[in-house]
Amino acid sequence: MTLKAVGGRIGRTHANLLHHFGSAEGLQRALIARMATYITSTIRDAVLSNREGDGDPDPRRIVDLVFDAFDSGGAGALASWMILSGNRDALDPILSAVHDLVDELAVGMQPAGRPIQDETLHLVLLALGDTLLGAPMARALDLPRSKARDLAVAMLTVDPDRRGHCD
Structure with a gap:
């Protein structure tokens, strides 16, 4: 992600973006911080809304929000890019926002x-893995594309004391 490429895509000049963000890294940090705020506030709102309704969040809704944030929301691609480019510190806003939300x-x-x-x-690990490799892996194993999401829902709904037991 270069400032020139981003500028061309949004109809702004490289100089304009440089003025606002200082560098491509500054733009990436701002994008990650904005993404972290959006993702965590969306998930927070869904969980709190469900809690107000019947006391328990709808696991499928939460799974879909998290998977969609990584997939169509771009968090998976951005996180991968940051990790592969050696800029792991840029993920701190996401990690901090998730930590605060969980608390x-x-x-x-x-x-x-x-x-x-x-x-x-x-x-989160299921969602990230699904974003990066889910479609080809599901095809290779002759599984439906939604299988990783289904597994995530099952993980959230199974009684933790019964995990690993066969009846």
């Missing part, structure tokens, strides 16, 4: 045996 949602709602931190890690 906020965990207050008074932490089910025994199912820490929200564990579920968040699992869900």
